[in-house]
Amino acid sequence: MSITKLDEFPIVIILEICVYLDLRSLVALADISRNLRSTSHSYKSYWLPSAFQSGLLLPLPSRPWVTFSPPELSIAIRRALFRENNLSRDRPVLYSHTMISWPYFGLKLSAEGAEIPLGSDLAEQYPQDVCPGALFHDNGEWLFMISNNFVLRVLNMRTGILVLEERLSDADEATMSQFSGSWTLDSINDSEARYFTTTPYPTGQRNIDSKEKITFRALLQTFHIIFDKKSVSASITPLGSIPLSILPRRFDIAGDYAVIVEDIETSESDWSGAGPLHVLDWRTGQRACLPPLLDSISHCCCPEYFMSLGITTDNSAELQLVSLPPSKVAENTHSHNHDSYSVEDSLFTLAFSIPLRADSDKSPLDLSHEYTTIQHQYSGRTLGVIRVWIRDDFFSGSYSVFIVPVDLGGSAREWYAPARPIEHKRFAERSTIESILAPGTCGRRFFWWGEEVGSRRSQFLDTGHTGAHTQFKIFSSDIDDSLPLPAHMGEPEPETNDAQLRPYINDFGVYEEPVYFIKKYEAAMSYPTRQMECPVAIPFLNGKGPSIESLVTDEWSGTVMLVLNSGDLIILRYGHF
Secondary structure, X not given: OOOOOHHHOOHHHHHHHHOOOOHHHHHHHHOOOHXXXXXXXXXXXXXXXXXXXXXXXXXXOOXXXXXXXXHHHHHHHHHHHHHHHHHOOOOOOOOEEEEEOOOOOEEEEOOOOOEEEEOOOXXXXXXXXXXXXXXXXXXXXXXXXXXXXXXXXXXXXXXOOEEEEEEOOOOOHHHHHHOOOOEEEEEEEOOEXXXXXXXXXXXXXXXXXXXXXXXXXXXXXXXXXXXXXXXXXXXXXXXXXXXXXXXXXXXXXXXXXXXXXXXXXXXXXXXXXXXXXXXXXXXXOOEEOOOOOOEEEEEEXXXXXXXXXXXXXOOOEEEEEEEOOOHHHHHOOOOOOOXXXXXXXXXXXXXXXXXXXXXXXXXXXOOEHHHEEEEEOOOOOOEEEEEEEEEOOOOOOOEEEEEEEEEOOOOHHHOEOOOOXXXXXXXXXXXXXXXXXXXOOOOOEEEEEEEEEOOOOOOOEOOOXXXXXXXXXXXXXXXXXXXXXXXXXXXXXXXXXXXXXXXXXXXOOOEEOHHHHHHHHHHHOOOOOEEOOOOXXXXXXXXXXXXXXXXXXXXXXXXXXXXXXXXXXXXXXXXOO
16 A cells, blocks of 8 residues: 655645644745645745734735745745744844944945045034934844934944945025924835935025024935845935925825824824824825824824824724725826825725723823834735734833734725724833833834843953943843733732732822732733843943933844944844844
8 A cells, every 4th residue: 555645745735734734834844855845935825824824923025925926935934933933932042243333434436436435424423413213124134324414324234334325405404403304114125125204495594693493394205225235235316305285293104105194283182292194195295085084193004004093082092094095096196286186995994992991090191102103014905913002101111002903805895803802911111120112013022121230241242332331131022921901800809918908099090999900010010021142231321321322123133223322333133134
């Protein structure tokens, strides 16, 4: 009796088996034989059913997953599993690191072949004026920084070489000092990106001795950047410049469209930074007619839709998911005026009420767009999860996370929310360490950090600074590993002691039943403490305190960057690229 080997089964049977395997099993299956490896590189259906169900953050550009080839899916899934396996360890391993010292330096070749120095004027500037707008390319290889005077600089994060330095605005210094620009990055693929920024241009003049404000408008500028990894270089080409009739507070890119929050306070909301939304084609400036939307405190964009956290008149929150006009509308639009157009059945809104007051009788205090974010991994029009992070300070430094399942299959008017209710979790900063919760790309993982004062050890990465140092610690946590918020308890449990039964008034001045409050605090502190390998000692600034300016994380590539007040950059890599 002959035995049929697995790789001799008909392809349709193998692909049917794959539907029931998780991604780790599929990788192991593909490594059994050449035939199975060939199958995994020939059929998208080998990977896609399990990929859609996994919730794994795949390092793929922002396109529907069905548009990628089987080899591209195979590479992305292997990289994602490598990163995930590491970050899920009790102590994630640091695979490599780079120390980039201030001032940054590089060379570029002119058209005549002569070498032109880059960064020659950085020594005369303050690092805080150069480094505020740090963005990673999705592959973790290139760092984009735009300074207060709108000079774009691109660094190669492995070599520390400054590969691009380009001034994006001709406005004078007085105008730029009054204009608060915003920017975003669209990673097209490993060797290309589009960079978008708003820059000022004055609409009038004033006397130098006058205290009257300069009036100006904003330009939305788009640039195409090409990288050469072999020569460690980059080139930039302007794609267009669109004058805006509004002043943008912030914006993001959703496929062919720029989704802009206007810089204007339109209500008496307690939420700082809320403003009305506008959508326009970033190539032509033509605006889309939006359905009625609430003022936005935060928004997140994908190629076919965007999400906005809106503020209602009673200071409650509502998550609004809005479909966008098809790209063919933009492609067939040649007019450069600002007249609005409407596309039948192209704009549709799906709304979810966010239960901010689910466990409190008073709305959260001091909420701001700086501490409110929407996280979502785009994989096309399919099942997905949206996570809304809001710093509510219910406990000191605590965040509420609302997990919203959605089904975006089919046309926009067929979108719906599954019967599963919105899940609410809360995370509190640990009192033993000065920490900041920095949500990852899809909002499922977050990073927090702190310092421990002590002697500097020899195995620490040398920052080149003398004097006192503090040990830097960084942790990775997963919200799925934490406890859910407890259901309300009407009566104290029998085993509670006298201390637990004392009356308690929470931060909102609302009476809490003691046992219920303790249960909520235990749930908020239940996330795992995976301390990541981090041989970094941070110098004290003028002997007063640790000199950390900011922490930038990129879950997509498993990269963490420390920006020091000195301008030095420390790149830590926990993923494999």
